[in-house]
Amino acid sequence: DAKTTQPPSMDCAEGRAANLPCNHSTISGNEYVYWYRQIHSQGPQYIIHGLKNNETNEMASLIITEDRKSSTLILPHATLRDTAVYYCIVNDYKLSFGAGTTVTVRA
């Protein structure tokens, strides 16, 4: 499985866009990029996934670079409820969670 690298933490102002980077330089051609988040001690929540095209849903947008070695999750208008640990994961058949990025949205 490709490994991912994420910054350990980041702050974001409420109402502003939050851009969460992820490096996955060893990703192979058929591996998808998935994003999940975990609010406090709740179960992880699926956010979005993509292969090579940019994706958008009601929660977020996912931008994948052309070489697929990195991606960015965008929360367009962060709210206090978006404070969570965000996980970037490559490969789906067995989710492997790293340490993720702790995002703190501040009022």
Next chain:
Amino acid sequence: EPEVTQTPSHQVTQMGQEVILRCVPISNHLYFYWYRQILGQKVEFLVSFYNNEISEKSEIFDDQFSVERPDGSNFTLKIRSTKLEDSAMYFCASRTGTTHYGYTFGSGTRLTVV
């Protein structure tokens, strides 16, 4: 929106006792999983289950652990003889048979072994 339901939300047990954690996955899902998270640590994969058998398990999932889908709706995790280090949040997850689709996780069972 469909949910994965886990019971109980919190269980306290004495060391050496058997515990069964229960999960009701989403009804049309075909793949089922157990994960655990020790306080302050990463979410760790335990086991995946498909077509009534284990498809993959981690090193954590030793002979003390077992899973079962007894009646087509419930999915259980049994720990035969609990140890202090089994104290953790246990999450059940399920997903459809469609390739490349997100998992849905339950809200977890907090297991405390005393």
